Amino acid sequence: MRRLHARKRVDSKPKPTTDPPKMDPIKFQSRPSSRSTALFSRNPRQSRPTPYVFAISIVTSLALLGFSYIFLFSSAESTKFGIIIDGGSTGTRIHVFRYRVDRSKTLVFDFKQVSDSLKVNPGLSAYGEQPEAVSDSLGELLEFGRKKVPKEQWGETEIRLMATAGLRLLDVELQDKILEECRKVLRVSGFKFHDEWASVITGSDEGVYAWIVANYALGTLGGNPLDTTGIIELGGASAQVTFVSSEFMPSKFSRSIKFGNFTYNLYSHSFLHFGLDVAHESLRETLIKRDFSPAADSLHKEMYIDPCTPKGYLPRSSNLSLGFVAEKSKYSSELQARGNFSECRSAALRLLHKGKEKCSNYHCYLGSVFMPKLQGNFLATENFFYTSKFFRLRQRAFLSDLMMAGQHFCGEDWSKLKKKHQSLDEEELLRYCFSSAYIVALLHDSLGIALDDERISFANQVENIPLDWALGAFILQSTAKLDGQETDWITTIFSGESPTLFSMVAISAILMFVAWSISKWRKPQLKTVYDLEKGRYIVSRIGRS
Numbered sequence: 001m002r003r004l005h006a007r008k009r010v011d012s013k014p015k016p017t018t019d020p021p022k023m024d025p026i027k028f029q030s031r032p033s034s035r036s037t038a039l040f041s042r043n044p045r046q047s048r049p050t051p052y053v054f055a056i057s058i059v060t061s062l063a064l065l066g067f068s069y070i071f072l073f074s075s076a077e078s079t080k081f082g083i084i085i086d087g088g089s090t091g092t093r094i095h096v097f098r099y100r101v102d103r104s105k106t107l108v109f110d111f112k113q114v115s116d117s118l119k120v121n122p123g124l125s126a127y128g129e130q131p132e133a134v135s136d137s138l139g140e141l142l143e144f145g146r147k148k149v150p151k152e153q154w155g156e157t158e159i160r161l162m163a164t165a166g167l168r169l170l171d172v173e174l175q176d177k178i179l180e181e182c183r184k185v186l187r188v189s190g191f192k193f194h195d196e197w198a199s200v201i202t203g204s205d206e207g208v209y210a211w212i213v214a215n216y217a218l219g220t221l222g223g224n225p226l227d228t229t230g231i232i233e234l235g236g237a238s239a240q241v242t243f244v245s246s247e248f249m250p251s252k253f254s255r256s257i258k259f260g261n262f263t264y265n266l267y268s269h270s271f272l273h274f275g276l277d278v279a280h281e282s283l284r285e286t287l288i289k290r291d292f293s294p295a296a297d298s299l300h301k302e303m304y305i306d307p308c309t310p311k312g313y314l315p316r317s318s319n320l321s322l323g324f325v326a327e328k329s330k331y332s333s334e335l336q337a338r339g340n341f342s343e344c345r346s347a348a349l350r351l352l353h354k355g356k357e358k359c360s361n362y363h364c365y366l367g368s369v370f371m372p373k374l375q376g377n378f379l380a381t382e383n384f385f386y387t388s389k390f391f392r393l394r395q396r397a398f399l400s401d402l403m404m405a406g407q408h409f410c411g412e413d414w415s416k417l418k419k420k421h422q423s424l425d426e427e428e429l430l431r432y433c434f435s436s437a438y439i440v441a442l443l444h445d446s447l448g449i450a451l452d453d454e455r456i457s458f459a460n461q462v463e464n465i466p467l468d469w470a471l472g473a474f475i476l477q478s479t480a481k482l483d484g485q486e487t488d489w490i491t492t493i494f495s496g497e498s499p500t501l502f503s504m505v506a507i508s509a510i511l512m513f514v515a516w517s518i519s520k521w522r523k524p525q526l527k528t529v530y531d532l533e534k535g536r537y538i539v540s541r542i543g544r545s
């Protein structure tokens with residue numbers, strides 16, 4: 001187009017007549033040419049380099065575009081890291097997640113590195129009297145994290161600390177003191193951290209995160225809510241129940257989560273004090289207080305029968321690893337171990353139903369807390385899983401299998417059990433009579449799951465994905481961040497995390513402009529004169545001044 005137009009301009013110059021005007025032959029009419037295009041047709045030899053330069057510029061631009069495209073996409077798919085520190089009741093655990101975001105904006109995790117988590121004991125709640133000492137335990141975890149993440153990625157790797165039941169049990173002032181000490185350490189960790197990223201999360205959040213990771217692992221997240229699987233976690237200090245329910249729920253128990261095209265209406269509640277370790281400790285305390293000692297008919301009036309500890313166990317002062325239990329365990333000489341599964345189950349049931357009389361307006365399965373009827377399949381994790389593993393049960397074992405195994409264990413002599421399970425430490429072995437009875441009391445006697453029901457699976461991972469709420473929290477945060485980027489195109493372009501068509505076009509335009517400027521700069525400055533003697537135009541190069 002431009003060339004045609006240009007030619008027209010040149011051609012429109014006054015044509016020399018056959019009788020040139022009588023003029024001094026050495027006087028030229030000079031016309032500096034700023035429109036180089038006008039000269040291409042006049043002097044092909046001089047005009048040739050410019051199209052070459054232009055072509056080379058385009059090819060170079062395209063090559064650069066290609067390289068930047070590959071670079072941006074490869075950086076988007078390169079391995080990234082995220083860190084969550086789980087401040088649990090029994091200990092503090094760091095999780096280093098390695099992942100990449102694929103082109104469809106899906107998080108793809110790499111779980112081959114099983115050593116990407118580390119736990120230190122005791123839990124944060126143990127530092128109530130000396131909050132500054134928290135830095136030692138966090139320091140060890142951070143050292144681990146720094147080894148797992150390449151140094152050049154520390155600054156972009158987000159680190160969050162989420163504390164659970166252990167800290168929830170402390171008063172708010174003490175929680176704040178401990179959290180502030182944690183923040184001091186995290187601020188100088190080298191990782192990306194904001195103060196609000198260290199917090200005590202609610203039990204309901206914990207349950208929702210666990211539900212997310214379970215359904216992510218099962219491939220049901222983003223699908224029909226009715227196909228999702230509920231989750232029941234039995235932690236050390238609390239137990240969480242989370243599942244999709246179509247029943248009406250008071251807002252306090254109802255959570256709504258959106259993934260893909262679906263919104264999931266979840267019931268989620270954390271039953272504080274119902275975790276295995278705290279429940280076990282409460283049981284011992286209650287036995288001593290004679291709240292419901294099955295030894296009422298005991299001949300030893302000064303002794304209290306403990307039906308949840310196998311006979312032959314010698315009572316001694318033991319120090320549980322739970323941080324919030326400051327004093328020594330109440331397992332004292334006042335208790336007499338006399339393992340009996342049925343009695344232990346009854347004692348556990350009384351704990352689980354404590355306060356049930358306050359539950360008037362709705363149905364309560366556990367304590368005095370509302371819960372809709374269980375719906376769908378469930379994964380039972382943490383202590384449910386560890387107990388089933390200890391008794392070598394199948395993943396889809398019936399509760400009746402656990403009942404039989406528990407009856408046998410509780411009734412066994414302690415010395416025989418110790419001999420059989422030499423690799424376990426005594427404190428751990430001691431919990432399995434109680435845990436088997438507590439689980440049957442919780443799932444069957446309280447939640448109404450039949451002894452031969454197949455809806456429950458005991459698990460702590462699905463395929464190679466650990467069912468850890470911390471991973472669920474990470475998935476939720478990362479997904480929300482990715483969704484945010486979809487609308488925030490400025491962030492998208494400059495973060496390089498998600499190259500879009502727009503960023504490609506923008507880069508392309510910049511490269512083309514640079515190429516065009518270079519070609520223009522290199523273009524010769526020409527002048528055209530009319531040679532009166534020769535009777536034609538002559539084009540010649542003039543130097544840059």
Ligand SMILES: Nc1ncnc2c1ncn2[C@@H]1O[C@H](COP(=O)(O)OP(=O)(O)OP(=O)(O)O)[C@@H](O)[C@H]1O
Nearest residue numbers: 088089090091164165235236237238275382383386
């Ligand atoms: N390998 C294991 N074998 C047996 N029990 C275990 C094992 N690992 C953890 N547990 C028990 O599972 C429970 C939950 O463990 P986890 O490490 O998640 O505790 P936590 O996060 O401190 O507890 P909470 O969720 O109540 O704060 C605890 O009671 C702990 O003793």
